[in-house]
Amino acid sequence: MGVPGFSQLLNWEKASSWLMYDTIGRERTFQKDSLSYYRSARMNDDTMKYYLSDVSPVPIEKTKGVVWMGYYRVSCQLLDTTRVLLISRYGGFFADLSTKVYYEIPVAERASWYEYFNQTFGSIARFGKTD
Amino acid sequence: MSHYTTKLIPVVFLCLCATCCVKDKRTISNAVGHTAIDSAQLYFESSVLGEGGPPNSQNYRAHQPRTVRWDLSRTVLLSNGQAIVAPVQFTHPLFITSDVTGNGSFSLNDITALIVMRDSSAQFHCSLVTYLPDSTAIVGVSTSSGIMLVEDWQGNSIRAPRRFVKQLNSISTSSTDGNDGNVETDVDVNIEVCNTIYGYNYSSDFPDDGESWSETSCNTYGLQQLGSDGSPGPRDLTGIFVRRIPIYTVQLAPPGNPIGNIADYFKCFTQSDNSDHQYTVTLAVEQPVTDSRQPWTWSSTGLGGSSAGTNPINVGHTWLIFSESTGIATTTRNVGFYPQSIVLPGSATAQGVLANDENMGYDISLTINVSSQQFFDMLNYTSQGNNAGYDYNLNSNNCTTFALDAMAAGGVAIPATIGTWTGGGQGLDPGDLGEDLRGMQLAGNMSQNTVSNPHPNVGTCN
Structure with a gap:
């Protein structure tokens, strides 16, 4: 199977300063440069490192026409760059907007992965602040 | 002037009593055959443990079962003279962190030491030193900055909690010997606390012509310099904690589904x-x-x-x-x-x-x-x-x-x-x-x- 080029793959374990944004209802006007305008919640770096410790790229054949059914928008710092990711609400996969590479986490971790994002997003709604 | 709001957010609750208490000064002669460490241990067990009083009710650590590892103690030359440094081991695993530590935590066993030394009158002094490296010291694997607590065995502060950093002060001097004139100094952080009151002057004759005003008053609390009671200071930490202090990160268990x-x-x-x-x-x-x-x-x-x-x-x-x-x-x-x-x-x-x-x-x-x-x-x-x-x-x-x-x-x-x-x-x-x-x-x-x-x-x- 085709795998994204090595130069495109990133070591997500080294990412930090994870933030989730409340962009519901505003996705179609979302601008990467205006991240700070969205309510957000800080995510725990250690928790994200835990989930991303065994992430693998999705073969290209499985990403052509992949169906999205809702996603969370998050950002992180990696290699001195702010990276914006889409975290799918299903399937345990996420996509890096800058490289357009898809990654997926192990099946065994997906249930708690969804719940972690659900809880984090809920904290934005409850407290409505940036950490 | 530095403005730091140092807030300790410990895994172990940390609340220090500000009393300044110089502890026991009993002199114990070195009996024939006793080493300096033996004498220090004898003094500690007879004077500090035996007569030191109950632990400070505000100090969680002082209430925890712990022992002094005399078997691992050593003699060290500190800034105020020779001292016996003995690691302190808590019976139960306890970890501590602070807002200056970043994401890491430390085992109290790795950052707590008992210091016993004699003053110029040969009287023993005893203090318990706890040192929390900050993120700078962690990265640099040093004891150059962080928080230092100096207490007695019962958990009473011998000196105020200390937030310290190392700072290079450049001295504008011509250099003839090749030195660049930089001097390394300890900088004690001053904490400034300001209060503001707001007022409004209302005139019944001219209700729309009120005047608002405010007053701000500030007090600066400086931490004590190293005094003459012989208790260790930040410069002594390198001699007290010679081993690299391991740092622990907390891995949050993933939530259930x-x-x-x-x-x-x-x-x-x-x-x-x-x-x-x-x-x-x-x-x-x-x-x-x-x-x-x-x-x-x-x-x-x-x-x-x-x-x-x-x-x-x-x-x-x-x-x-x-x-x-x-x-x-x-x-x-x-x-x-x-x-x-x-x-x-x-x-x-x-x-x-x-x-x-x-x-x-x-x-x-x-x-x-x-x-x-x-x-x-x-x-x-x-x-x-x-x-x-x-x-x-x-x-x-x-x-x-x-x-x-x-x-x-x-x-x-x-x-x-x-x-x-x-x-x-x-x-x-x-x-x-x-x-x-x-x-x-x-x-x-x-x-x-x-x-x-x-x-x-x-x-x-x-």
Whole structure:
């Protein structure tokens, strides 16, 4: 199977300063440069490192026409760059907007992965602040 | 002037008494055959442990069982003279952190040491030193900065807690010997506390001509310099803690997944025909394109782009919101049906799985009042979504299909248009369903909403 080029793959374990944004209802006007305008919640770096410790790229054949059914928008710092990711609400996969590479986490971790994002997003709604 | 609000957020609660108490000065002669360490131990056990008094009620650490590791003690030359340094070992594993430590925590066993030394009159002094490296010291593997606590064995402060950093002060001197004139000094942090009062002068004759004013007063609290009582200072930490202090990071255990056990997820619902029990089911729809029947679309944001490569398709979503109200309490559960893995138009089937959709936004929703029997018939249908072998299919059993079939199981029929899409696919879809709901003639037990309101899960039970 085709795998994204090595130069495109990133070591997500080294990412930090994870933030989730409340962009519901505003996705179609979302601008990467205006991240700070969205309510957000800080995510725990250690928790994200835990989930991303065994992430693998999705073969290209499985990403052509992949169906999205809702996603969370998050950002992180990696290699001195702010990276914006889409975290799918299903399937345990996420996509890096800058490289357009898809990654997926192990099946065994997906249930708690969804719940972690659900809880984090809920904290934005409850407290409505940036950490 | 530095402004630091040093706040300790310990795993072990840390609250220090500000009393300054110079402890026992009993002189113990070195008996023949006794080493300096023996003498220090003898002094500590007879004078400090035996007569030191109860532990400070405000100091959690002082109440914990701990021992002095005299077997690991050593003689060290500190800034005020020779001292015996002995590690302190807490019986139970205790970890401590602070706001200057970053993400790390330290074992108290690694950062606590007993210091025993004699003054110029040969009198013994004893202090317990606790040192928390800050992020700078952690990165530099040094003891150059952080927080230093100097207490007696009972947990009373011998000197005020100290937040210190190392600072290079450049001295503008001509250099003839090759030195650059830089001097390394310890900088004690001064804490400034300001209070502001606000006032308003009101004149009854001219009520609109009031004058507002404020006053700010500040006090600066400087931490003590190293005094003459012989207690160690920051410069001595390198000699006290010679071994690299290990840092621990806390790995948060991942949260559980409540909907993994659907029976548990729904357990708070109670079936009753009493009039005080009201049941509603809401069909919530997020369309790929609001107000459009378009079944799905190439994403206009995110990864949208060329027709080749990684083209994302946003199909929207449909899910159910179950709610029971007893007049006293309300229980609400969101549930949607998804594939467990990536699906494509050309690879449309995957094991199904239920998910909590309380954070999804919708374009339109339809809420229906139902009987308890209808409600539980729908719950029962929904519960199969996690069953092994119960598959999600992008065409024949997608989220919209699932939600409408669940409602049909409870005797509620929702008219729905079958859509078609690229690749010969067809089936129920959020785009069409949303428009079907908009055009729907509402019965008396129905209500519609086209503004996405929060719909969190509420209600718990034992």
